Amino acid sequence: MSKEVLPAYQPKDFRSDLKPIWCPGCGDFGVLQAIYRALAAVGRPPHEIAFVSGIGCSSRIPGYTNAYGFNSVHGRALPIAQGIKLARPELLVLVAGGDGDGFSIGGGHVPHAIRRNLDLTYIVMDNQIYGLTKGQLSPTSPRGLKTPTSEYGSLEEPVNPLLYVLAYGANFVAQGTPVDMPGLAAMVEEAIRYPGFSFVNVRSPCVTFGDEDSQVKHQRAVMKPLTSLGHDPCDRLAAMSLAQHYGTELHTGILYRNPTPPPTLDALATERQKALAGKGLPRERILDMFIQR
Ligand SMILES: Cc1ncc(C[n+]2csc(CCOP(=O)(O)OP(=O)(O)O)c2C)c(N)n1
Ligand code: SF4
Numbered sequence: 001m002s003k004e005v006l007p008a009y010q011p012k013d014f015r016s017d018l019k020p021i022w023c024p025g026c027g028d029f030g031v032l033q034a035i036y037r038a039l040a041a042v043g044r045p046p047h048e049i050a051f052v053s054g055i056g057c058s059s060r061i062p063g064y065t066n067a068y069g070f071n072s073v074h075g076r077a078l079p080i081a082q083g084i085k086l087a088r089p090e091l092l093v094l095v096a097g098g099d100g101d102g103f104s105i106g107g108g109h110v111p112h113a114i115r116r117n118l119d120l121t122y123i124v125m126d127n128q129i130y131g132l133t134k135g136q137l138s139p140t141s142p143r144g145l146k147t148p149t150s151e152y153g154s155l156e157e158p159v160n161p162l163l164y165v166l167a168y169g170a171n172f173v174a175q176g177t178p179v180d181m182p183g184l185a186a187m188v189e190e191a192i193r194y195p196g197f198s199f200v201n202v203r204s205p206c207v208t209f210g211d212e213d214s215q216v217k218h219q220r221a222v223m224k225p226l227t228s229l230g231h232d233p234c235d236r237l238a239a240m241s242l243a244q245h246y247g248t249e250l251h252t253g254i255l256y257r258n259p260t261p262p263p264t265l266d267a268l269a270t271e272r273q274k275a276l277a278g279k280g281l282p283r284e285r286i287l288d289m290f291i292q293r
């Protein structure tokens with residue numbers, strides 16, 4: 001009699017004991033479910049996962065995940081995550097946060113994380129607003145949006161997160177929404193499996209302070225899966241061309257996946273450390289060479 005082989009982990013194995021305190025209906029609930037599913041599919045045990053975030057409603061997400069977690073400092077999730085990955089390259093490192101965290105205060109870290117290309121996955125819950133601090137303009141808020149900091153409507157052009165990361169050379173770029181949770185889970189899984197820096201922009205609705213056009217009903221009506229457009233995710237220029245429509249069209253799926261992933265910094269550093277160890281240098285001396293004093 002053949003025995004059914006069960007997967008090593010179920011999504012519920014990644015649920016922590018903390019109960020989310022997000023507003024009922026917040027899109028981040030769907031993102032959390034997608035992350036549980038993706039982690040179960042990848043099959044790494046919780047103690048081999050480090051999940052780092054900044055500050056914001058979205059940045060609470062590591063607390064709700066059964067893994068090592070660090071709800072760190074506003075805008076500083078990426079440098080902390082890179083440090084963890086360099087020190088412990090065998091860990092699966094996830095990074096998450098909001099659009100404000102990632103593209104305003106933390107925006108200067110994004111290009112460097114991309115060019116260093118450590119093997120980590122960065123998930124931005126892009127609700128186009130500062131949720132935690134009660135609805136001020138964020139860097140991705142649309143022009144004209146009325147908020148407590150833009151009573152007559154925003155006069156600023158928003159940051160385009162997709163074009164931003166593609167322009168700096170990101171090798172894996174996707175966009176999803178909790179409106180299609182299974183699609184988002186598959187995308188996050190693929191991002192985790194991609195060897196190198198991977199970026200997933202999630203259009204996660206803020207039901208309390210968000211714009212009408214960013215809510216579930218509107219997203220469901222306008223969502224365009226990239227597969228239905230015949231997009232080739234190996235084509236960086238086609239991805240950049242589609243990314244121009246951020247803010248006017250809601251494309252979902254993999255925009256770009258470099259078919260020949262370049263070496264990661266963690267792999268290169270490990271290789272160099274092994275070569276030095278082969279020359280008989282003590283471990284302490286080798287690690288010293290990787291520290292700037
Ligand atoms: C250094 C610093 N500056 C400002 C803040 C206040 N602050 C906390 S969260 C936040 C923005 C949150 O927006 P976002 O990152 O988009 O996350 P969301 O709450 O929308 O998920 C701000 C300005 C802070 N905590 N630390
Ligand atoms: S304020 Fe917005 S982003 Fe924050 S928990 Fe509520 S719905 Fe979610």
Ligand SMILES: [Mg+2]
Nearest residue numbers: 098099129131
């Ligand atoms: Mg936000």
